[in-house]
Amino acid sequence: MDEAGLQAALAQLAQDHERTRRGVAELQQQFETLIEIMIAFGTLRPGHADLIAKLRQRVEIARRAPVELSSVEDKHTVTGEPIDCESRLSLCQARCCSFTVQLSRQDLEEGELTWEIDQPYRLPRLADGYCVNLDRGEGGCQRYEHRPATCRSYSCRSDKRVWLDFDARIPAPMPPTLIALDRLTRRDR
Ligand code: SF4
Numbered sequence: 001m002d003e004a005g006l007q008a009a010l011a012q013l014a015q016d017h018e019r020t021r022r023g024v025a026e027l028q029q030q031f032e033t034l035i036e037i038m039i040a041f042g043t044l045r046p047g048h049a050d051l052i053a054k055l056r057q058r059v060e061i062a063r064r065a066p067v068e069l070s071s072v073e074d075k076h077t078v079t080g081e082p083i084d085c086e087s088r089l090s091l092c093q094a095r096c097c098s099f100t101v102q103l104s105r106q107d108l109e110e111g112e113l114t115w116e117i118d119q120p121y122r123l124p125r126l127a128d129g130y131c132v133n134l135d136r137g138e139g140g141c142q143r144y145e146h147r148p149a150t151c152r153s154y155s156c157r158s159d160k161r162v163w164l165d166f167d168a169r170i171p172a173p174m175p176p177t178l179i180a181l182d183r184l185t186r187r188d189r
Pocket residue numbers: 083084085086088089092093094095096097154155156157162187189
């Protein structure tokens with residue numbers, strides 16, 4: 001993507017964000033009106049006030065969706081510990097590629113990676129819980145040359161989400177939200 005394309009994408013993102021912000025504000029207004037009507041009719045019970053306060057808090061958090069951006073300046077200089085991924089895939093199920101990864105300004109400028117529209121700028125995950133860039137058949141990263149700094153520096157050796165014992169090759173239990181990719185046979189990382 002060239003600079004003009006990147007600017008157009010950012011402008012579109014800003015427009016989408018503004019539309020979402022206005023939509024949430026409108027919903028909040030409707031919600032407040034509904035609460036006032038319910039209070040007027042006496043349909044709220046003791047304890048409902050706490051629930052309403054929590055809902056208001058959630059709406060406020062949603063309105064302030066933070067932008068997450070990695071501060072790594074040049075990911076192409078980032079390296080990590082070599083891991084024998086290929087021989088471990090049947091055990092780890094590539095679960096490192098289900099973790100949250102933030103993009104950097106460099107990633108955005110290169111324009112080679114997509115991000116979650118409503119969670120800028122995280123790598124998108126699909127319904128199976130894995131990063132959009134994971135090759136579901138082979139287990140490799142389909143954007144290997146462009147992968148973010150976090151993916152380049154990550155080592156699962158001491159990550160208790162992945163291994164109960166790395167050296168003994170004993171994996172931690174799979175998270176219930178993640179679909180195991182048993183068909184993975186090869187992964188270059
Ligand atoms: S880095 Fe990822 S794919 Fe490689 S062994 Fe660790 S969890 Fe598995």
